[in-house]
Amino acid sequence: MSEQTTFDVIDSVLGLGAGSELKALREKRDKLKALTQSSYLAALRPKEPRNFPYALRAAIAARMCGLWKVDELAAHYRGLLEQEGATPELGNVADAGWTPGDAPSRLTAILRHVDLVTLKPKAATRANIEALYAAGLDDRDIVTLAGLIAFVNYQILVVAGLKMLRDN
Amino acid sequence: MTVVHDFTLEPLDWHPYVKTVELSQATPEQLDALKVTPSNTKVSAYVLVLAQEAETLAERTPLFNDIMYSEGGLSRGGRELGALAASFVNHCVYCAAVHANRYIQLEKRPEVVDEIYRSGLDADLPEYDQALFNFGVDLTAHPDNVGVYQFYHLREMGLDDLEILDLIHSVAIFGWANRLMHTLGEPHRKD
Numbered sequence: 001m002s003e004q005t006t007f008d009v010i011d012s013v014l015g016l017g018a019g020s021e022l023k024a025l026r027e028k029r030d031k032l033k034a035l036t037q038s039s040y041l042a043a044l045r046p047k048e049p050r051n052f053p054y055a056l057r058a059a060i061a062a063r064m065c066g067l068w069k070v071d072e073l074a075a076h077y078r079g080l081l082e083q084e085g086a087t088p089e090l091g092n093v094a095d096a097g098w099t100p101g102d103a104p105s106r107l108t109a110i111l112r113h114v115d116l117v118t119l120k121p122k123a124a125t126r127a128n129i130e131a132l133y134a135a136g137l138d139d140r141d142i143v144t145l146a147g148l149i150a151f152v153n154y155q156i157l158v159v160a161g162l163k164m165l166r167d168n
Numbered sequence: 169m170t171v172v173h174d175f176t177l178e179p180l181d182w183h184p185y186v187k188t189v190e191l192s193q194a195t196p197e198q199l200d201a202l203k204v205t206p207s208n209t210k211v212s213a214y215v216l217v218l219a220q221e222a223e224t225l226a227e228r229t230p231l232f233n234d235i236m237y238s239e240g241g242l243s244r245g246g247r248e249l250g251a252l253a254a255s256f257v258n259h260c261v262y263c264a265a266v267h268a269n270r271y272i273q274l275e276k277r278p279e280v281v282d283e284i285y286r287s288g289l290d291a292d293l294p295e296y297d298q299a300l301f302n303f304g305v306d307l308t309a310h311p312d313n314v315g316v317y318q319f320y321h322l323r324e325m326g327l328d329d330l331e332i333l334d335l336i337h338s339v340a341i342f343g344w345a346n347r348l349m350h351t352l353g354e355p356h357r358k359d
Binding site: 025026028029031032035036038039042043046047048068069070117121122124126128129130139140142143144146147149150151153154155156157158160161162164165168 | 185186187217218220221223224226227228230231234235238241257258259260307308311312314316319320329330332333334335336337339340341343344345346347348350351352354
């Protein structure tokens with residue numbers, strides 16, 4: 001098996017090596033564990049990145065982890081961003097403390113949606129999807145973005161929950 | 169056709185805000201991703217929306233099923249309670265209705281669901297259910313600051329590590345599902 005298929009992001013960010021009890025527990029649900037990792041690859045490194053290049057995906061993921069202050073995972077995504085090709089603009093995207101100006105743009109609309117659906121999904125309405133269409137996103141772009149936001153939030157919750165098992 | 173904004177146990181239809189994949193025009197990869205859904209008679213609008221990203225859908229469907237239905241560990245009802253806690257925090261009316269009904273079907277204790285529907289996040293439940301529900305609410309609402317008390321409460325109720333792991337995943341997968349279902353469409357009352 002290649003490095004890509006044996007590496008597990010969650011084990012890695014939680015520092016779970018050989019002999020770790022929590023790693024052994026995760027492996028009792030080996031199918032789920034493998035599908036969590038393959039979902040990560042599908043969200044961050046899909047075969048067809050289309051209008052969401054890998055570097056933008058990594059930057060958005062780092063931002064969401066920063067919004068929830070899940071530092072280990074944020075560090076992973078900042079590292080991934082470096083690997084995929086960081087730019088000053090993407091560095092801003094990855095910084096949860098940075099908000100884009102008021103000038104309407106595709107990136108501004110995307111980040112507003114990322115921040116809302118990460119922190120306060122309850123408040124999302126049809127108007128938020130209309131704003132994405134107005135900024136030039138097409139149907140598939142909207143599903144791509146929703147899928148990336150949803151996956152990374154799942155991963156954030158899993159990491160937060162596993163930390164309680166690791167530390168208590 | 170009435171849009172539903174409040175939590176309900178009535179049967180609902182989900183209407184997307186974005187286009188669905190037309191089955192007649194689906195690519196082989198999309199058809200393959202669609203095939204693995206549990207409902208093989210009719211493909212839902214929700215799945216046809218997600219099929220636009222077939223690579224993700226193909227992983228997500230078996231992941232969801234394994235989290236909710238795998239053998240051993242936390243009971244099926246316990247996992248539905250985790251799903252319900254997340255769906256209440258995230259106000260996903262559709263997910264809540266489906267999983268509340270499933271909980272009732274599995275556990276035959278409609279009073280637990282009735283109390284959640286009456287009191288929401290302040291629901292006053294039997295102690296075991298309370299521990300699961302509160303943990304799910306806390307993890308969903310602020311993963312950056314989950315009360316250690318909630319975690320110890322699970323231990324006090326006798327949950328072992330595998331059961332806690334299953335609860336974490338059932339809550340987390342609804343952090344995922346709610347962010348799709350509540351943001352990409354809305355529930356309508358079935359006519």
